[in-house]
Amino acid sequence: MAMVCLLDFEAYAEKYLPKIAWDFFAAGADECSTRDENILAYKRIRFRPRMLRDVSMLDTRTKILGTEISFPVGIAPTGFHQLACPDGEKSTARAAKAMGTCYIASTYSTCSLEEIAAAAPGGFRWFQLYIHRNRAVSRQLVQQAEALGFQGLVLTADLPYTGKRRNDVRNGFQLPPHMKLKNLEGAFEGNDRSEYGLPPNSLDPSVTWDDIYWLRSLTHLPIIIKGILTKEDAELAVRHGVQGIIVSNHGGRQLDGAPATVSEKMDHSSGTKSGNRGYCQCSR
Numbered sequence: 001m002a003m004v005c006l007l008d009f010e011a012y013a014e015k016y017l018p019k020i021a022w023d024f025f026a027a028g029a030d031e032c033s034t035r036d037e038n039i040l041a042y043k044r045i046r047f048r049p050r051m052l053r054d055v056s057m058l059d060t061r062t063k064i065l066g067t068e069i070s071f072p073v074g075i076a077p078t079g080f081h082q083l084a085c086p087d088g089e090k091s092t093a094r095a096a097k098a099m100g101t102c103y104i105a106s107t108y109s110t111c112s113l114e115e116i117a118a119a120a121p122g123g124f125r126w127f128q129l130y131i132h133r134n135r136a137v138s139r140q141l142v143q144q145a146e147a148l149g150f151q152g153l154v155l156t157a158d159l160p161y162t163g164k165r166r167n168d169v170r171n172g173f174q175l176p177p178h179m180k181l182k183n184l185e186g187a188f189e190g191n192d193r194s195e196y197g198l199p200p201n202s203l204d205p206s207v208t209w210d211d212i213y214w215l216r217s218l219t220h221l222p223i224i225i226k227g228i229l230t231k232e233d234a235e236l237a238v239r240h241g242v243q244g245i246i247v248s249n250h251g252g253r254q255l256d257g258a259p260a261t262v263s264e265k266m267d268h269s270s271g272t273k274s275g276n277r278g279y280c281q282c283s284r
């Protein structure tokens with residue numbers, strides 16, 4: 001059957017993926033109220049179409065941080081692509097390049113940054129960072145991403161601890177033994193990989209705005225903060241000299257009860273006074 005829209009891909013994935021993988025991809029935190037509200041908030045949006053405007057020539061191109069993309073949608077960072085496809089993030093990188101848009105590769109990719117870069121030479125890519133307690137690991141990843149030609153550094157700010165995704169807990173989610181978080185191989189001691197393929201508590205929950213200065217000292221890349229949900233934090237981002245923010249509630253996988261990404265309660269103009277732009281992501 002022809003795949004016509006994203007919902008068709010979603011239904012296909014639910015039918016054919018192992019339950020443990022599907023549940024991971026579909027997860028929301030706790031009661032999933034924010035995850036579900038993300039979709040409902042989009043459905044409530046109504047356009048105000050104007051007529052007789054000569055639409056014979058359409059141009060959907062736009063720019064993010066000065067780089068042109070063919071349409072105003074990029075690919076958000078998501079971990080563990082090999083759970084869905086053996087080629088993993090290499091396929092995602094190729095698809096993004098073919099579509100002329102930006103791919104943000106996750107720290108928790110199942111392909112290495114080198115493999116991702118080699119799969120789609122010249123593609124427009126940013127690297128998404130989670131900061132680990134072992135700062136040397138994070139420093140090395142940032143510097144490797146820059147050396148490989150990634151063009152932006154996205155710091156995910158909304159995961160000091162992992163949200164409680166109930167089905168992952170029920171399923172006892174583990175990465176299959178043949179799958180590795182390639183960017184973090186050799187980064188940790190011991191054999192316990194019980195938290196999403198990582199040792200428990202490997203992320204650093206003590207990260208603050210001051211760490212933006214630390215990141216700045218490591219790289220010349222533009223820094224974008226992902227997971228901003230309030231005007232106050234957007235303003236702090238501007239004050240700390242970052243080049244962009246991504247308005248996001250992490251697909252409702254983190255703080256259940258947070259507003260929908262396109263909620264009318266959000267002030268999407270935050271930060272624009274000093275020329276910074278907020279990027280709004282599509283949920284799921």
Ligand SMILES: Cc1cc2nc3c(=O)[nH]c(=O)nc-3n(C[C@H](O)[C@H](O)[C@H](O)COP(=O)(O)O)c2cc1C
Nearest residue numbers: 076077078079106156248249250251281282283284
């Ligand atoms: C399966 C899955 C894995 C994800 N992995 C990451 C990740 O590794 N890093 C990250 O910053 N966000 C991750 N996210 C969150 C997405 O980047 C994105 O924020 C979310 O899917 C869309 O919600 P939003 O519109 O609130 O941003 C993941 C989301 C999903 C569904």
Ligand SMILES: CCCCCCC(=O)C(=O)O
Nearest residue numbers: 079108162195196198253
């Ligand atoms: C130890 C943290 C695992 C997080 C996995 C990737 C991610 O961000 C997600 O939302 O899932």
